[in-house]
Amino acid sequence: EDQVTQSPEALRLQEGESSSLNCSYTVSGLRGLFWYRQDPGKGPEFLFTLYSAGEEKEKERLKATLTKKESFLHITAPKPEDSATYLCAVQAPGSGYSSASKIIFGSGTRLSIRP
Amino acid sequence: GAGVSQSPSNKVTEKGKDVELRCDPISGHTALYWYRQRLGQGLEFLIYFQGNSAPDKSGLPSDRFSAERTGESVSTLTIQRTQQEDSAVYLCASSTPLSTDTQYFGPGTRLTVL
Numbered sequence: 001e002d003q004v005t006q007s008p009e010a011l012r013l014q015e016g017e018s019s020s021l022n023c024s025y026t027v028s029g030l031r032g033l034f035w036y037r038q039d040p041g042k043g044p045e046f047l048f049t050l051y052s053a054g055e056e057k058e059k060e061r062l063k064a065t066l067t068k069k070e071s072f073l074h075i076t077a078p079k080p081e082d083s084a085t086y087l088c089a090v091q092a093p094g095s096g097y098s099s100a101s102k103i104i105f106g107s108g109t110r111l112s113i114r115p
Numbered sequence: 116g117a118g119v120s121q122s123p124s125n126k127v128t129e130k131g132k133d134v135e136l137r138c139d140p141i142s143g144h145t146a147l148y149w150y151r152q153r154l155g156q157g158l159e160f161l162i163y164f165q166g167n168s169a170p171d172k173s174g175l176p177s178d179r180f181s182a183e184r185t186g187e188s189v190s191t192l193t194i195q196r197t198q199q200e201d202s203a204v205y206l207c208a209s210s211t212p213l214s215t216d217t218q219y220f221g222p223g224t225r226l227t228v229l
Binding site (some may be wrong): 046108 | 119150155156157158159160206207208217218219220221222223
């Protein structure tokens, strides 16, 4: 069964304290892995898409990496404004337009950065 | 440019009533998705529209749920005979035909069924 598990559920860091969020997945034939940021009361905001093991992408203080079993979202020297829930999602192969039904989201990691 | 908009932002209804939730996608985005997000949980796929093709309804949890989309514009998600377990945030997202992987989300409609 295709599954996405994110850990930890919640993470509290001091400003400037670097750490990593984990997204473990089991899916037959990964088509893509996505990271989103979600602020309270808002919809998710797209951050990254990773397609193959070994791929890395960066945006400001965030860097996403991908292996065959998991993805990490590394946050370097975080600031209070980085506080949010970070969601991971995977897309498994589908047929044509049915591919959307194979997008599976994890339950997210709530990140809190103390000043 | 304008992003994805949803209305209403909040909806409180009584058990057994029907509700309609609206989504206005980004202009030019042919793909439109509906998701449900229960408190503290991830997103649950509901339905997907792509242009004029038949929608993918495989995520709808019961026949009380239905959705329509007129062409490549507004979509309406209807929940009939609402139940308390329908309480959640309903999110809409759209994407371009060239990059269906990158979804742009609206702010969501928070539905509370009393």
